Amino acid sequence: DGGITQSPKYLFRKEGQNVTLSCEQNLNHDAMYWYRQDPGQGLRLIYYSQIVNDFQKGDIAEGYSVSREKKESFPLTVTSAQKNPTAFYLCASSILLGNTEAFFGQGTRLTVV
Amino acid sequence: GENVEQHPSTLSVQEGDSAVIKCTYSDSASNYFPWYKQELGKGPQLIIDIRSNVGEKKDQRIAVTLNKTAKHFSLHITETQPEDSAVYFCAASPPGTASKLTFGTGTRLQVTL
Numbered sequence: 001d002g003g004i005t006q007s008p009k010y011l012f013r014k015e016g017q018n019v020t021l022s023c024e025q026n027l028n029h030d031a032m033y034w035y036r037q038d039p040g041q042g043l044r045l046i047y048y049s050q051i052v053n054d055f056q057k058g059d060i061a062e063g064y065s066v067s068r069e070k071k072e073s074f075p076l077t078v079t080s081a082q083k084n085p086t087a088f089y090l091c092a093s094s095i096l097l098g099n100t101e102a103f104f105g106q107g108t109r110l111t112v113v
Numbered sequence: 114g115e116n117v118e119q120h121p122s123t124l125s126v127q128e129g130d131s132a133v134i135k136c137t138y139s140d141s142a143s144n145y146f147p148w149y150k151q152e153l154g155k156g157p158q159l160i161i162d163i164r165s166n167v168g169e170k171k172d173q174r175i176a177v178t179l180n181k182t183a184k185h186f187s188l189h190i191t192e193t194q195p196e197d198s199a200v201y202f203c204a205a206s207p208p209g210t211a212s213k214l215t216f217g218t219g220t221r222l223q224v225t226l
């Protein structure tokens with residue numbers, strides 16, 4: 001069953017701690033993305049990767065880091081430098097970077113306590 | 114870069130009525146316009162998309178129209194049903210292998226009985 005899987009669905013973090021969100025896809029897609037979703041602000045691009053071992057900053061990369069060591073995996077680390085980390089995080093993938101359909105995971109809701 | 118505006122932010126219609134959501138974009142080079150539906154607690158899912166070589170596309174109760182001159186595109190849902198209640202996002206992307214989707218801020222559609 002092909003798709004994109006995010007884990008965990010809910011995540012709680014204490015202030016000052018780093019946390020890593022998982023994203024795995026078995027669609028054989030080259031491109032992967034991380035978006036942040038806040039009420040009334042739509043989907044904002046954090047980081048994206050066109051191919052393995054390559055990634056670029058999106059519109060709101062400050063306080064986040066990523067890696068792309070394998071084609072199927074694109075984990076996102078929310079660092080303590082992110083000032084307002086509580087949000088819904090969405091991972092997506094597409095066949096290529098470019099104007100093609102993006103497939104989304106089910107999201108991870110991160111809450112800082 | 115591309116900027117996408119979406120209206121209205123909320124829309125309430127009675128079951129059986131039609132719903133229309135409108136988006137405008139800024140980059141005249143954009144040529145791919147997808148629409149996504151997001152149900153509560155889930156990731157967005159593509160429902161229909163259109164490329165700039167056509168002016169309209171239909172899929173059962175859903176249609177999208179594109180006016181390239183005016184740089185706007187719209188989603189039309191006819192004979193609305195309660196299961197159409199969700200948040201809808203439009204997006205736009207210019208051509209090229211380095212392009213990315215830019216999303217609108219979303220429309221929360223509520224279909225009432």
